[in-house]
Amino acid sequence: MADAAKQEPVITMWSMEFTYDRWMKSKGIPIHRGYFIEDLRTIELEWWEERGCKSAFIQLLGQEGVSASRVTEVPPGKSLPPVKFALDEIVYVLSGRGLTTVWASEGKPKKNFEWQEHSMFLVPRNHWHVFSNMQGDKPIRLFHYSYMPMAMSALPEPDMYFNNPYESKITVADGDFYSEAKMVQAKDADEGLGMRAFWYGNFFPDMRAWNKLDANERRGAGGKSVFMQFPNSELTAHMSVFAPKTYKKAHRHGPGRAIIIPAGEGYSIMWEEGKEKIVCPWHECSMITPPDKWFHQVPWPRREG
Numbered sequence: 001m002a003d004a005a006k007q008e009p010v011i012t013m014w015s016m017e018f019t020y021d022r023w024m025k026s027k028g029i030p031i032h033r034g035y036f037i038e039d040l041r042t043i044e045l046e047w048w049e050e051r052g053c054k055s056a057f058i059q060l061l062g063q064e065g066v067s068a069s070r071v072t073e074v075p076p077g078k079s080l081p082p083v084k085f086a087l088d089e090i091v092y093v094l095s096g097r098g099l100t101t102v103w104a105s106e107g108k109p110k111k112n113f114e115w116q117e118h119s120m121f122l123v124p125r126n127h128w129h130v131f132s133n134m135q136g137d138k139p140i141r142l143f144h145y146s147y148m149p150m151a152m153s154a155l156p157e158p159d160m161y162f163n164n165p166y167e168s169k170i171t172v173a174d175g176d177f178y179s180e181a182k183m184v185q186a187k188d189a190d191e192g193l194g195m196r197a198f199w200y201g202n203f204f205p206d207m208r209a210w211n212k213l214d215a216n217e218r219r220g221a222g223g224k225s226v227f228m229q230f231p232n233s234e235l236t237a238h239m240s241v242f243a244p245k246t247y248k249k250a251h252r253h254g255p256g257r258a259i260i261i262p263a264g265e266g267y268s269i270m271w272e273e274g275k276e277k278i279v280c281p282w283h284e285c286s287m288i289t290p291p292d293k294w295f296h297q298v299p300w301p302r303r304e305g
């Protein structure tokens, strides 16, 4: 037994790294880590030959093995090469004004829609898509989010995600696929969570424009939140809004959420039960991920009045 213990194992019993992490590292572009990103509009990006653009991965503590996030840049007046990706992907526009073209396969109708800063939209699974910059003078930055790490843990071949001939049954060319998201009244509303209504669609033209936020008393007085639902996708999102001089009660949940700040200024506090607290200052285009089961809350705003 003693001799056996000294031998180097040929195959480790437990994989020490997620398949997605190995894939991500193989791309040679920056991977930004930590508890938060102060400004996604200014983080360092590097040229990614395969995608024909500058890009960087973000993997904050709590995203490992769960969610993928990335920032890409589209140069002034340019379009990125077409990509077909097998998973649903949420895109949030950090800066700039542009156009997305989406189609299922060659010969199938294409759908175009325009977006601007603070837009959010879904690129449906198994669809080709092209991002174009409609401005001639400055680059665009986009934030991408998907469950690729979880998918790759179950199905580890990258070509299944980027070079897969499977033809989608979703029809993006339908007239209303990318029409403006609508407010929908929930039939089985959870009054305590403030889920009386939710924002439903594949395209949210301006995350700051939501003016029908549902009161969410459980998260602290003055706080409001809206839940967003993409049709036919298990990706979900929600947005909370805090009036000046208010706070969000501490809560905790599972890992992988990416919180992007659309507007405002403040800070969040996160901590693992019984351990030191981490302060995450934020403003527009900051990103925070509360690690698995860490408490987090928004206390009194740093800058008042």
Ligand SMILES: [Fe+2]
Pocket: 251, 252, 253, 290, 296
């Ligand atoms: Fe949370």
